[in-house]
Amino acid sequence: MRAKRHIFRWDLDKTYLATDFDSLGSLVKIAFEKADQKVNVPGAASLLRQLTRATEDAEWEAHVHFISGSPQQMAGVLAEKLKLDGITYHSLNLKPNLRNLTRGRFRAIKEQVGYKLPLLLKGRADYGPGEMETLFGDDAESDGFIYALYADLMAQRIDWDTVLGVFEACRVYPDTLEMAKAARDHLQFDDCVEQIFINLDRRSNPNRFAGIHERIVPIYNYWQAALVMEARGRLSAGGALAVAETMISSFGSSVARLRNSAEDLLRRRQLSVEGLALVNEALANAEPEWNHRPLVKALSRLISRPPPVDAPPPPAADEPRDYVALFHQEKAARKQAKEEVIKARRA
Amino acid sequence: MITIAVDGMGGDHAPQAIVEGVALLSLEGAVQILLVGDHRQLSTELARHRHEAELISIRHAPQIIPMDAKPAQALDALPKNSVSIAARLVAEGEADALVTAGNTGAAILAASREWKRLPGIRRAALAAVYPTKLRHGPKEDPFALLLDVGATVSASAEDLLRFALLGDAYARIVSSNPSPKIALLSNGTEANKGSPEIRQAHALLRHCKDINFIGNVEGLDIPIGTADVIVTDGFVGNVVLKMLEGISDVVQELASYAFHRHLTWRIGLTLLKQALNRLKDLTDWEAYGGAPVLGFDHLLIKAHGRSNPMAIRNAIKVAAKAVRGDIIGYTAQALAQLPEVVESAASDAEEDEA
Numbered sequence: 001m002r003a004k005r006h007i008f009r010w011d012l013d014k015t016y017l018a019t020d021f022d023s024l025g026s027l028v029k030i031a032f033e034k035a036d037q038k039v040n041v042p043g044a045a046s047l048l049r050q051l052t053r054a055t056e057d058a059e060w061e062a063h064v065h066f067i068s069g070s071p072q073q074m075a076g077v078l079a080e081k082l083k084l085d086g087i088t089y090h091s092l093n094l095k096p097n098l099r100n101l102t103r104g105r106f107r108a109i110k111e112q113v114g115y116k117l118p119l120l121l122k123g124r125a126d127y128g129p130g131e132m133e134t135l136f137g138d139d140a141e142s143d144g145f146i147y148a149l150y151a152d153l154m155a156q157r158i159d160w161d162t163v164l165g166v167f168e169a170c171r172v173y174p175d176t177l178e179m180a181k182a183a184r185d186h187l188q189f190d191d192c193v194e195q196i197f198i199n200l201d202r203r204s205n206p207n208r209f210a211g212i213h214e215r216i217v218p219i220y221n222y223w224q225a226a227l228v229m230e231a232r233g234r235l236s237a238g239g240a241l242a243v244a245e246t247m248i249s250s251f252g253s254s255v256a257r258l259r260n261s262a263e264d265l266l267r268r269r270q271l272s273v274e275g276l277a278l279v280n281e282a283l284a285n286a287e288p289e290w291n292h293r294p295l296v297k298a299l300s301r302l303i304s305r306p307p308p309v310d311a312p313p314p315p316a317a318d319e320p321r322d323y324v325a326l327f328h329q330e331k332a333a334r335k336q337a338k339e340e341v342i343k344a345r346r347a
Numbered sequence: 348m349i350t351i352a353v354d355g356m357g358g359d360h361a362p363q364a365i366v367e368g369v370a371l372l373s374l375e376g377a378v379q380i381l382l383v384g385d386h387r388q389l390s391t392e393l394a395r396h397r398h399e400a401e402l403i404s405i406r407h408a409p410q411i412i413p414m415d416a417k418p419a420q421a422l423d424a425l426p427k428n429s430v431s432i433a434a435r436l437v438a439e440g441e442a443d444a445l446v447t448a449g450n451t452g453a454a455i456l457a458a459s460r461e462w463k464r465l466p467g468i469r470r471a472a473l474a475a476v477y478p479t480k481l482r483h484g485p486k487e488d489p490f491a492l493l494l495d496v497g498a499t500v501s502a503s504a505e506d507l508l509r510f511a512l513l514g515d516a517y518a519r520i521v522s523s524n525p526s527p528k529i530a531l532l533s534n535g536t537e538a539n540k541g542s543p544e545i546r547q548a549h550a551l552l553r554h555c556k557d558i559n560f561i562g563n564v565e566g567l568d569i570p571i572g573t574a575d576v577i578v579t580d581g582f583v584g585n586v587v588l589k590m591l592e593g594i595s596d597v598v599q600e601l602a603s604y605a606f607h608r609h610l611t612w613r614i615g616l617t618l619l620k621q622a623l624n625r626l627k628d629l630t631d632w633e634a635y636g637g638a639p640v641l642g643f644d645h646l647l648i649k650a651h652g653r654s655n656p657m658a659i660r661n662a663i664k665v666a667a668k669a670v671r672g673d674i675i676g677y678t679a680q681a682l683a684q685l686p687e688v689v690e691s692a693a694s695d696a697e698e699d700e701a
Contacts, residue, residue: 203374203397220400254348256379257401264400267390308386308407340397344374 006060006234007133008051009120012068012078014138014201016044035080041199042251043222043243045085050239051229052088063127064089067119069112069141071097093119107171112142113149113327114172114180117163120150121183129190134234136197136225139204139218139337144196145330148213149323151193158320160184165324195232197225204337206268212326217270223247224261224270230282231275237282245290259298266307273306348379349667352442353659355384356411356429357449359652362388365448368659370398378667381442383408383433408432414652418452422460430454434461437645444666446637448650448659455498455640455647462643465675467682470499471642472510473581473649474517475588479572484524491572492518493532495581496588498640502580504547505689507531508555511548512681513641514576515558520672521639521665522575526559530574532583533563544580554692557684637662639669646674 013019018039019030052062064087070078072094079092095115100108108114124133135150137143149166152158167177196216198209206218219225226243229235247253265271271279280299283292353369355362362384369380370393379402382389386407393403410425412418422431430447437445438461447454455471464471474494483491494514499506511529518527531549533541538549540563552560564573569587579587605612637650637658646669650662 203399205395205397207394253401256348256350260379260401260404263404267405268394307390307405310387337397 004060005063005127005131007063007065007127007131008048008136009065009067009123009133010048010136011138011141011143012066012070014041014140015136015143015199016041016048016066017081018042031074033077035077035084038077038081040085041201041222042253043226043247044199045087046243046246047222047226047229047235047239048087049085050226050235050242053239065091065093065123067093067116067123069095069115071095073098091123093123105173108173108176111170111172113146113166113170114176116143116146117150118176118180118183120146121153121180121187124154124192125183125186127192129188129192131190131192132194133192134195134197134229135193136199138199138201139208140201140334142327142330142334144198144209144212144216144218145323145326147193147196148216148321148326151191151196151213151215152321152323154187154189154193155191156189158323162320162323166327169324169327194234195228197228202337202341204333208330208333208337212321212330218268220264221247221253221257221261223253223258224265227262227265227276227279228271230279231271237279237286238288240279241283241286241288241290241292241295244292244295245288249290255294255298258295259302262299263302263307266302266309269309273303273309277303348377349444349670350379350381350442351663351666351670352381352383352433352436352445353663354430354433354445354447354449354454355382355389355405356408357414357447357454358650358654358659359414359448360655361448362392364654364656365659366392367396367656368654368663369393369403370396371656372660372663373399373402376402378402378663380404380663381406381433381436383436384411384429385409406432406436412450412453414450416450416453418450418456421450421453422456428453428457431457431461434458434645434647438462443670444646444648446648446650446659446662446666448637448652448654448662451497451649451652454649458640458643458645458647462645464642465644465679465682467685468509468642469506470502471640472513473498473638473640474514475584475638477569477588477591479570481572483572483575484518484522484527486523488522488524490522491569491574492522492576493569493584493587494576494578494641496584496638497581499581501582502544504544504551505685507544507548507578507580508551508685508688509642509682511552511555511558511560511576511578512685513678514578516674516678516681517639517641517669518575520674520677521669524575527575528561528573529558529576529578530561530564530568532566532569532577532579532587534565536563536565538562548578550696551688551692554688554695555684557681637665639665641678644675644679646670 010016018041075094097109135147198216198218200218200220209216209218217228223244226235226240230240244258284296355365369382381404383406386405389405408427408429410428412421412428412430430449433445434457436442472495474492475496476490476492478489479491482489492514494510515527515529518524531545533545606616637648640647640649648662648666650658
């Protein structure tokens with residue numbers, strides 16, 4: 001019998017690659033960068049490699065798909081970059097920006113909801129019920145919103161009219177709408193989105209995502225994602241330690257930083273103390289090729305003196321979210337986060 | 348990386364201003380922060396601001412020392428207060444220095460209970476950073492240092508010598524001034540002016556080879572900034588500091604009065620607005636963040652009680668800079684010359700008498 005598949009969908013810029021597209025100069029730089037000049041978000045490549053490696057002894061097979069707003073002209077260099085990183089993937093979807101430009105579809109160049117949601121729906125047609133997905137995005141674009149919309153649509157918590165309302169708010173082009181409808185017709189609806197990780201590239205307030213979807217886990221780094229995934233059984237202790245090792249040896253992180261990241265997860269109730277204790281027990285029993293004892297010790301101390309965290313709030317009423325209102329809120333929040341980053345840079 | 352313990356509950360605008368200052372600094376990525384105080388309040392506040400979670404750890408302390416509390420009584424009655432726990436974390440090696448905007452007396456007392464005094468130090472000194480007319484050091488720092496401003500009410504000649512060494516170390520490391528001008532506050536510039544302690548201190552300081560002692564200065568030299576570090580006892584220092592603050596408040600009130608009194612004065616002040624704002628920028632206490640408490644084996648930076656987020660950020664940066672420059676090691680080394688200086692001054696005095 002074929003193993004069940006687990007689908008990992010990744011955005012590229014600011015999620016996998018540490019791309020700076022906040023200025024014209026940096027945009028030009030990106031266009032001329034070679035594969036080996038591109039820099040990863042700390043721990044992203046390591047986590048992805050570990051997630052796909054986990055399949056060797058897991059009950060599921062990892063399928064990796066990239067959906068990025070980068071132009072299709074960059075396909076070659078991005079494919080080469082992923083190859084250099086040792087990432088195997090099933091699809092690399094890039095935006096037809098040149099075509100949008102030549103056809104005068106200027107809104108489509110910047111707009112993300114009308115680009116990514118139809119691709120997610122189209123991609124889902126290849127999978128069946130029970131095949132779960134973990135989605136990775138960032139706070140610079142509307143990834144959290146798009147993934148939440150997709151998750152709720154797949155789980156049938158919202159109807160198609162809600163999606164149409166959002167498309168109207170985004171002013172998507174008619175053919176995009178048709179493409180989304182066609183994709184929808186081939187779907188087997190299922191509550192398939194297990195977790196949505198949002199990399200806080202702009203260090204946005206994590207509370208911003210609380211109202212969007214309960215399965216969103218805003219993360220400050222991929223060590224946090226590794227801890228949450230290990231607690232869920234999607235990643236081995238060795239895999240999580242590999243992410244930690246990469247962050248320390250290649251990206252200047254430290255045991256203190258990793259410890260504080262774990263504390264932040266406890267504080268935000270993204271991980272329970274009991275969950276972290278189990279994770280740390282597995283970490284202690286792992287035998288990586290580096291000295292991980294200081295990290296295990298720091299986490300043990302955190303577990304022995306956990307922060308007094310309030311009980312989780314009662315589950316929200318199972319009412320459909322107002323995605324059109326959320327879309328506008330998110331847009332304003334993104335704009336504010338961007339302005340704050342620019343202001344901080346100037347200061 | 349340097350770790351600074353921050354009292355999250357101390358100050359007129361705590362915990363909001365403290366947490367926001369910590370969040371601001373964390374985004375700069377250079378300092379680890381242990382934020383100490385009521386966990387619920389601090390984490391709720393932190394979640395409101397953009398911050399770098401990798402650099403912030405919150406340590407729970409359920410009690411708060413009120414700003415107007417009597418230090419000893421409050422510390423005894425509230426043993427789990429934020430400033431004492433923060434000082435303990437520093438003593439245990441979890442952080443390198445402490446920053447608080449809370450009750451000054453309680454902060455110094457908490458430090459004295461948790462930390463050791465440096466060898467040779469009888470009492471700690473509270474220093475004040477204040478704006479002057481002249482600039483100081485190669486970086487043209489608009490601020491000078493005055494110490495002690497209240498930690499030790501009456502000081503002996505040797506205490507004053509110690510204060511001079513502490514101030515010298517601080518100015519060298521934090522103001523990056525390689526040869527700060529050190530002066531004694533007196534009622535005349537001549538060596539024979541002042542109280543017996545001042546005259547004796549003058550004699551001792553003349554024997555200190557490693558510091559740039561420029562002699563006595565008078566009250567009028569304080570705002571001018573003739574010296575980079577002015578040494579006095581805590582009683583006089585506190586009177587001077589309060590007077591400087593009072594003058595600043597009166598000038599602001601007079602300007603406000605003038606603005607509302609006559610149209611011509613209003614026009615005049617409006618025309619001067621840019622220059623006045625520039626002046627405010629140069630002398631803004633928020634820019635230097637906090638005043639050091641010197642003499643312990645760890646550094647305490649006392650931020651102004653009214654500190655806003657930017658002042659807190661700057662106070663933590665000052666603490667980190669002082670730690671990076673190993674102010675404690677440098678001060679201990681400077682204090683080691685004390686016996687030699689005292690001996691040399693005594694033998695000179697004997698020769699003079701003979």
